[in-house]
Amino acid sequence: MRIDCVIVGSGLTGAVIARTLTDAGRRVLVVDRRSHLGGNVFDHGHQSGIRIHTYGPHYFRTNDDELWRFVNRFASFYEYKAALKSWVDDQFENWPITGSYIRRMAGEKWEPEFKGQPANFEEASLAMMPRVVYEKFVKGYNEKQWGVPAHTLSANLAKRFNVREDDEVCLMGHKHQGIPEHGYAGLMRKMFEGVPVLLNCDYLKQRDEFKSAKMVVFSGPIDEYFGCDLGRLKYRGQRRQHEYLADVEYAQPCGQVNNPDPANGPHIRTLEWKHMMQREFAGRIRGTVLTREVTVTPTDPNDFEYPFPDETNSRLYQAYRERAQAIPNLLVCGRLGEYRYYDMDQAIARAQLLAKRILNGQKVKAED
Numbered sequence: 001m002r003i004d005c006v007i008v009g010s011g012l013t014g015a016v017i018a019r020t021l022t023d024a025g026r027r028v029l030v031v032d033r034r035s036h037l038g039g040n041v042f043d044h045g046h047q048s049g050i051r052i053h054t055y056g057p058h059y060f061r062t063n064d065d066e067l068w069r070f071v072n073r074f075a076s077f078y079e080y081k082a083a084l085k086s087w088v089d090d091q092f093e094n095w096p097i098t099g100s101y102i103r104r105m106a107g108e109k110w111e112p113e114f115k116g117q118p119a120n121f122e123e124a125s126l127a128m129m130p131r132v133v134y135e136k137f138v139k140g141y142n143e144k145q146w147g148v149p150a151h152t153l154s155a156n157l158a159k160r161f162n163v164r165e166d167d168e169v170c171l172m173g174h175k176h177q178g179i180p181e182h183g184y185a186g187l188m189r190k191m192f193e194g195v196p197v198l199l200n201c202d203y204l205k206q207r208d209e210f211k212s213a214k215m216v217v218f219s220g221p222i223d224e225y226f227g228c229d230l231g232r233l234k235y236r237g238q239r240r241q242h243e244y245l246a247d248v249e250y251a252q253p254c255g256q257v258n259n260p261d262p263a264n265g266p267h268i269r270t271l272e273w274k275h276m277m278q279r280e281f282a283g284r285i286r287g288t289v290l291t292r293e294v295t296v297t298p299t300d301p302n303d304f305e306y307p308f309p310d311e312t313n314s315r316l317y318q319a320y321r322e323r324a325q326a327i328p329n330l331l332v333c334g335r336l337g338e339y340r341y342y343d344m345d346q347a348i349a350r351a352q353l354l355a356k357r358i359l360n361g362q363k364v365k366a367e368d
């Protein structure tokens, strides 16, 4: 059978493109080198019945009604608003920082210490929050996350902060927030219904077998596609240590507790998955699972999580991108292909746009 499109990667990017092309009558084949579907949103059950997000906690959120309807085609979601805390000064404090905490620490009339155009992450942070808050909550966390001093990081990183003047304690104020009832693994299985998928297959080791396909959509690491011949793009990832406490109902007040202070240990955060489950199921489970995450610079591409935010890597990425662009009928996309952090809703919206362009026969360029 002639295949119209080989899609490399069964994460959200590959899944949405595969679903859209299949629904439009195109013949696609999806290959993934992992043994499971779903890429990094995959989750699995612990023996206790607790559901663990295998590659770190995933909170689905979007303001887009259309996109929300799209994901609800494949799963029912229960509402889950991520509520986070930080372990600071030997107690749990809300994260994001609330207005009352800022006023308590820096007074009613605090003024940002940094004014003007920030040249780095530290300056950008100090333009948004008092130094005392930056040092307790942000500096240590980001130095663990990226493994370098905060003043060497890009100012753009601070754009992801949400410093609230009010006292609302939920992480993000999106209109739709939730987790699929049968897990992300269930959602992804449903999205791939009727789509042929080959697991445990590394496209780069077997590409000759797929050369009759009219088009290749590659959602793996862009540098690997070219054998890393210009050098490797740097990523950060996390080592996860799971601990089952059989006789503890809940060990912490919420699903995610950040650990910004290096004096409290190398882990960056501790997750307690039971909080992320539906109450009625969680209540019947004996014990709890805690997962401590320690950030590392991985060498195994399966552990690549966050693209490293600096100029050197961004230039290297651009060099690979130009080469990919010059190859007809190749689209390199997704978080690894575009060397870019996408939230799930952004990854889906992006994949929908790319799929539409493929169907319209438009030249697809990942950076548009």
Ligand SMILES: Cc1cc2nc3c(=O)[nH]c(=O)nc-3n(C[C@H](O)[C@H](O)[C@H](O)COP(=O)(O)OP(=O)(O)OC[C@H]3O[C@@H](n4cnc5c(N)ncnc54)[C@H](O)[C@@H]3O)c2cc1C
Pocket (backbone or CB within 6 Å): 008, 009, 010, 011, 012, 013, 014, 031, 032, 033, 034, 038, 039, 040, 041, 055, 056, 057, 058, 059, 060, 061, 201, 202, 203, 204, 219, 220, 221, 304, 305, 306, 333, 334, 335, 336, 342, 343, 344, 345, 347
């Ligand atoms: C730690 C962490 C936490 C996150 N939490 C959230 C969250 O709370 N909310 C949110 O909205 N988003 C979150 N995200 C983002 C979310 O994970 C991404 O949006 C999503 O995974 C992007 O999907 P993708 O398909 O682009 O990439 P991936 O899911 O990585 O899929 C790529 C797939 O390609 C396969 N592949 C690669 N190379 C090859 C090859 N040569 N041959 C065959 N297969 C190959 C891989 O095995 C993988 O399955 C988080 C991300 C991380 C890293």
